[in-house]
Amino acid sequence: MAGEILDNKGRGEAGWHWPAIHPEGRKFGLIAVAVSLVFLVLLDWGIIGWPLMLLSVGVFAFFRDPERVVPQGESAIVAPADGLVTQIEDTEPPLEMQIDDGSGYPGLPAGQVTRISIFMTVFDVHINRTPVGGTVRRVVYIPGKFMSAELDKASAENERQHILIERSDGLRLGFTQIAGLVARRIVPFVKPGDIVAKGQRVGLIRFGSRVDVYLPAGTDPKVMIGQTIIAGETVLAEIGERGLIEGISQ
Known part of the structure; x- marks a missing residue:
């Protein structure tokens, strides 16, 4: 059952089954x-x-929609999409997430932050989930091109949708759904004012795409370029934690 609280004391039954179809x-x-x-x-x-x-x-x-076990640590930022980490770089958040939109709620602060880009092929699960829990403050749709979502300029030129979440402690985090060559429709499940739990489904992109996550200032990623990650389960970063990580290519 979706949303059922589970524990690690042997509840449930083992066995593969076809995931639900959204x-x-x-x-x-x-x-x-x-x-x-x-x-x-x-x-x-x-x-x-x-x-x-x-x-x-x-x-x-x-359109399969498998259940996920979401890490519940307060500082954990989880992946919003299944796929491959293709870019990690320092950049300014999109202007649409920074400017005053007239809602009375502030956007993201100006300044360099780390952006993690996750590329989804047509074989990945395309249900997107929120990296943190809180209140949806912005959902901004921007029409654009349909270039390959792997390109860096896709963040600024492709059809995309920004979502800004504010936690109860005031911390704000933004992420962007980006259409690609095949993707032609970004479908939101949330609107401004909605309260979402960490890892909750917030939308999907049809047929191949990308999601960018803008980490809060002072937070370094815990994933690496080339790593395959799982929406709602993989921890991208711990809020306020810095430090270089190293991995071994195998």
Whole structure:
């Protein structure tokens, strides 16, 4: 059951099962199945129908929505997306997250912070989750291009959506959903004023994309470029903790 409180004392049963399919994707999967059945049953064109049936399975798999065990430490910032860490660099947060938007709530402070970029292929889970719990202060959609999400300039030129979360202690953290070559729709699940728990689902991007996370000032990442991470489970950073980490490529 989604949201059920679990412990580590042996509750539950072991065994693989197909993850739930998010409602946003069920209609696309059913449409693909219906089209494949037309070719298989009505037209008897198996050469087209069977590949379409395989495509239907792929569509359902794309919108899979597995449960995640979210770290509950107060200082932990968790990954908002499944995928590969492709960039870690110091930069200014997007202007849309800094300027006064008339809401009465401040944006992110100006100054250099660390940005972690997570690239999602079409094979990754595309449900995005909030890195911290708190109140949604901004959801800013910006139309743009559809260049490869792996490019650095995709952060400023591609279609994207900024989400700003404010914790109960006043700390603010922003992250950005970025469309890519194949992705053509960013779907939000939240709006300003919503209260979200850490690791809660906040949106998805259809068919390949990227998510950028802007760490608070004075916080260094605990992940490395080339690392594969899991939304809602991998700890990207601990708030206020500094220090270089090193890994071994294997």
